[in-house]
Amino acid sequence: MQEPDPRTLALARQGDLAAFEELVRAYQAEVFRFARHLTSDRSAAEDVTQEAFLRAFRFIGGYRGETRFSSWLFRIARNCAMDSLRRQRYPVVDADARPERARSVADPVVRAELGAALRTLGDEHRETFLLVEVLGLSHREVADIMSIRVGTVKSRMFRARQALCSALDDEEAAR
Amino acid sequence: MNCARAQAVLSARMDGERPSDRLGSAVEAHAAGCPRCSAFETRARGLRASLRIRPAEPVPDLVGSIMERVAAETGAPGRLRRSAATGGRSGPRHLRPVLAAMVAGVMAGSLVVGGPWQLPSTRPIAAAAVVLAVQGTAPSLDAFSVTYAIAERGLSPEVPERRLRVNVAFLSPHRFRMDVDDLTTYPSPRWTPTDLTFIADGSSTYRSGVTGCPADLPAGGCPPTRTVVTTRTPYSVQAPAPADLVLPLTTFASADGIQVLGEDRIDGRDAVEIRLTFARARPLFPFLGLGGDWRPFFDEDRVDLWLDRTSWFPLRYAVYPSDDPARRAWELRFGLPAEPSDASVMDVVLTSFDTDPPDPATFTAPGWSGAPALPLAAFPRRVGYLPVTLTSPGTLQLSSAVVPPDADPGAPRSVLLYTDGMTYVRIGERPDWRGPTLFGPLDGDAQQVELDGGGVAYYEPAGQGLGRRLAIHASGTNLFLESNLPRQQLLALAASLPVRGEPPPEAWRSISGSGISIEQVAPEVALARSPLPIALPAKLPDGYVLASAQIVWDPAATEAAAVSFFFRQLETDAAGAPIVLHVQEGDALPPASAADQFLVELGAMSARWTPARDQLEWIAGDAYMSIEGQVGLPALLDLALQIGPAGRNAPS
Numbered sequence: 001m002q003e004p005d006p007r008t009l010a011l012a013r014q015g016d017l018a019a020f021e022e023l024v025r026a027y028q029a030e031v032f033r034f035a036r037h038l039t040s041d042r043s044a045a046e047d048v049t050q051e052a053f054l055r056a057f058r059f060i061g062g063y064r065g066e067t068r069f070s071s072w073l074f075r076i077a078r079n080c081a082m083d084s085l086r087r088q089r090y091p092v093v094d095a096d097a098r099p100e101r102a103r104s105v106a107d108p109v110v111r112a113e114l115g116a117a118l119r120t121l122g123d124e125h126r127e128t129f130l131l132v133e134v135l136g137l138s139h140r141e142v143a144d145i146m147s148i149r150v151g152t153v154k155s156r157m158f159r160a161r162q163a164l165c166s167a168l169d170d171e172e173a174a175r
Numbered sequence: 176m177n178c179a180r181a182q183a184v185l186s187a188r189m190d191g192e193r194p195s196d197r198l199g200s201a202v203e204a205h206a207a208g209c210p211r212c213s214a215f216e217t218r219a220r221g222l223r224a225s226l227r228i229r230p231a232e233p234v235p236d237l238v239g240s241i242m243e244r245v246a247a248e249t250g251a252p253g254r255l256r257r258s259a260a261t262g263g264r265s266g267p268r269h270l271r272p273v274l275a276a277m278v279a280g281v282m283a284g285s286l287v288v289g290g291p292w293q294l295p296s297t298r299p300i301a302a303a304a305v306v307l308a309v310q311g312t313a314p315s316l317d318a319f320s321v322t323y324a325i326a327e328r329g330l331s332p333e334v335p336e337r338r339l340r341v342n343v344a345f346l347s348p349h350r351f352r353m354d355v356d357d358l359t360t361y362p363s364p365r366w367t368p369t370d371l372t373f374i375a376d377g378s379s380t381y382r383s384g385v386t387g388c389p390a391d392l393p394a395g396g397c398p399p400t401r402t403v404v405t406t407r408t409p410y411s412v413q414a415p416a417p418a419d420l421v422l423p424l425t426t427f428a429s430a431d432g433i434q435v436l437g438e439d440r441i442d443g444r445d446a447v448e449i450r451l452t453f454a455r456a457r458p459l460f461p462f463l464g465l466g467g468d469w470r471p472f473f474d475e476d477r478v479d480l481w482l483d484r485t486s487w488f489p490l491r492y493a494v495y496p497s498d499d500p501a502r503r504a505w506e507l508r509f510g511l512p513a514e515p516s517d518a519s520v521m522d523v524v525l526t527s528f529d530t531d532p533p534d535p536a537t538f539t540a541p542g543w544s545g546a547p548a549l550p551l552a553a554f555p556r557r558v559g560y561l562p563v564t565l566t567s568p569g570t571l572q573l574s575s576a577v578v579p580p581d582a583d584p585g586a587p588r589s590v591l592l593y594t595d596g597m598t599y600v601r602i603g604e605r606p607d608w609r610g611p612t613l614f615g616p617l618d619g620d621a622q623q624v625e626l627d628g629g630g631v632a633y634y635e636p637a638g639q640g641l642g643r644r645l646a647i648h649a650s651g652t653n654l655f656l657e658s659n660l661p662r663q664q665l666l667a668l669a670a671s672l673p674v675r676g677e678p679p680p681e682a683w684r685s686i687s688g689s690g691i692s693i694e695q696v697a698p699e700v701a702l703a704r705s706p707l708p709i710a711l712p713a714k715l716p717d718g719y720v721l722a723s724a725q726i727v728w729d730p731a732a733t734e735a736a737a738v739s740f741f742f743r744q745l746e747t748d749a750a751g752a753p754i755v756l757h758v759q760e761g762d763a764l765p766p767a768s769a770a771d772q773f774l775v776e777l778g779a780m781s782a783r784w785t786p787a788r789d790q791l792e793w794i795a796g797d798a799y800m801s802i803e804g805q806v807g808l809p810a811l812l813d814l815a816l817q818i819g820p821a822g823r824n825a826p827s
Contacts, residue, residue: 017245017246020242020245021238021242024237024238024241024242025238028234028236028237028238028241032234032235032237033234046235046237049237050241050244053241053245054244054245054248058248132190133222138190138191139187139190139191139192154186154187154190155183157186157187157190158182158183158187161182161186161215161219161222162182162215164222165214165215165218165219165222168218168222169218
């Protein structure tokens with residue numbers, strides 16, 4: 001994920017609305033997709049995206065560049081998504097109940113199985129897995145977003161993959 | 176090394192984490208002999224593919240609502256133009272974000288284009304994502320002024336290199352201007368510089384420039400002194416010539432034939448590098464068709480193009496001679512020396528751009544105002560009917576409604592132009608149209624399409640300087656739509672029109688002459704009428720679909736004499752010319768019709784290959800078959816081998 005032009009970032013930190021709008025333009029799609037996967041609900045994802053950018057605007061003056069800007073922004077988005085889920089009491093991922101769940105070009109049976117398998121993961125493993133696999137973020141970026149160590153990301157990814165592979169193998173064997 | 180340790184390393188490696196060489200080697204060695212671990216890796220990669228390869232999901236544009244909330248907190252007005260403080264940075268300000276449409280494409284593209292999964296920072300963008308991004312930008316592009324510097328080599332031995340400057344201005348709705356200034360120092364005053372002007376305002380166009388080189392003269396054989404000619408066209412369905420220099424909408428109408436090479440920084444801007452053939456990139460060279468002297472280009476010449484990663488305007492592009500052996504014969508024909516494939520023959524480089532709206536007077540042609548726009552309410556009195564309008568135009572707005580001059584008997588009585596930024600739909604209407612063909616600039620092989628909600632229309636992809644076209648014959652009127660919108664959007668707009676398309680009268684679907692008549696029919700009808708039973712190829716070259724068919728009738732016979740099938744690209748002919756399959760009774764090939772013809776193997780049979788016509792012909796049983804199209808001999812052979820059963824099983 002590309003980092004913004006440092007000049008844009010500097011201006012946004014000084015409260016320049018045009019510069020901030022540029023950041024919104026550059027990142028709104030990624031933030032929306034991230035929120036969409038966390039909430040499994042398009043409308044909730046729109047709300048989360050708006051709220052995330054609003055919070056980002058409030059706090060951007062305090063952003064000092066300790067982490068990548070995208071990681072900082074995703075951390076905010078993640079917090080907003082968690083708040084939204086708590087408020088609405090959504091299950092984090094409920095493939096069957098959410099008609100807009102992400103689709104793949106794979107066989108529908110495989111998709112359904114994958115959805116079921118994802119539900120078997122704990123929240124932390126599922127979130128880590130989606131950040132890496134769906135958004136293509138690096139372990140470092142995910143560690144920054146989730147405020148955990150890179151080693152933890154690595155082990156969660158391994159555990160998530162192991163569990164998913166095992167769940168899908170079981171599904172296959174049962175058919 | 177145990178399985179858990181090995182799988183943990185395999186998992187991390189999938190995510191771009193690199194183990195030490197020693198650990199990596201140990202894991203490789205373990206996995207090679209461990210079915211459990213190799214199954215784990217295969218399964219994990221399958222999971223990734225299931226999650227990452229997905230259709231592009233629409234992402235809402237939330238910029239407006241976000242900025243309104245932000246502004247509400249600060250007390251500032253909602254959405255802002257670029258502030259003076261940021262004015263030093265470049266970039267068009269009228270662009271809506273296009274990242275939204277690209278994201279899913281980028282994800283898919285990492286697999287389609289880049290092979291193995293790559294780190295985010297080096298992830299390439301897919302051709303499909305470029306197409307989406309360009310199309311997504313069009314509605315929000317309201318104004319633009321750009322200047323390109325052109326270096327052209329090989330025009331003539333006397334003028335080995337020329338320097339020209341092209342200024343292009345665009346102002347929504349649908350006003351374009353292109354000026355070519357020839358900066359070359361010519362060897363003598365006999366030479367007329369290639370100075371050209373093109374202005375389009377709605378459907379009216381103005382051109383002024385030196386006459387072009389007479390056809391088929393070698394590059395150095397053109398008379399250097401030319402006449403300056405000015406033409407004014409009050410109504411034209413042609414797409415505005417310089418549009419692709421602002422945003423390459425026509426070039427990127429589809430992803431077929433486009434190769435994304437990677438990303439780079441060009442002149443301080445993030446850019447996507449793309450490779451395509453000259454034939455595919457032709458809309459990027461609008462100045463070549465406006466007159467004056469220009470060197471020739473071979474269709475297969477290579478064009479390397481860098482597009483700005485944010486605004487999608489062309490930053491620079493260069494043409495390199497193709498190393499196709501057929502180019503040598505072409506060079507001889509044009510009196511050109513052998514041109515090496517590593518030296519560009521034309522460079523086009525962006526030198527300036529400005530997103531401030533140009534002065535409207537820029538688009539005023541000298542002594543010419545074009546067709547005057549009228550309010551819709553004035554049409555009944557003027558032309559006797561109220562034009563059909565779009566009922567669900569979405570973000571498109573009616574920009575102008577004109578009555579073209581009646582000089583051309585095929586011209587519409589009314590033309591409505593809808594625009595949104597650079598996106599446009601033109602609706603021409605003529606209630607009193609009496610044929611003998613469908614109304615509008617469509618060929619006879621247009622594809623019959625069913626519109627949602629009922630009714631039929633006839634569709635042609637973009638090509639020959641025109642956008643995508645749709646003809647509708649309805650009770651009491653005839654319409655054609657011409658647009659640079661993607662096919663599906665155009666069909667959706669047509670479906671929303673308050674008319675129901677009907678099949679045209681039978682007489683409009685056939686033409687007669689030379690003792691035969693040719694009837695335009697649906698492919699299944701032609702298949703049923705084929706003089707010999709055939710199976711159509713199921714596997715077509717990328718991007719092609721079976722579009723339409725014709726039956727050739729001998730009036731003296733009751734059976735069809737021949738059938739032809741047309742395979743076309745969905746979005747644009749620039750991505751590949753139509754492929755035509757022809758079947759008729761016959762037991763021998765026609766006499767040779769070109770100097771260069773070759774026998775090639777076609778399964779157990781032999782076929783005749785005529786490169787000059789891109790045509791493959793063969794006899795199968797009692798059938799003469801030919802297939803022609805600019806897709807190369809291997810692709811034509813592949814198609815021919817699929818045509819059965821006569822084509823596959825019968826002896827030659």
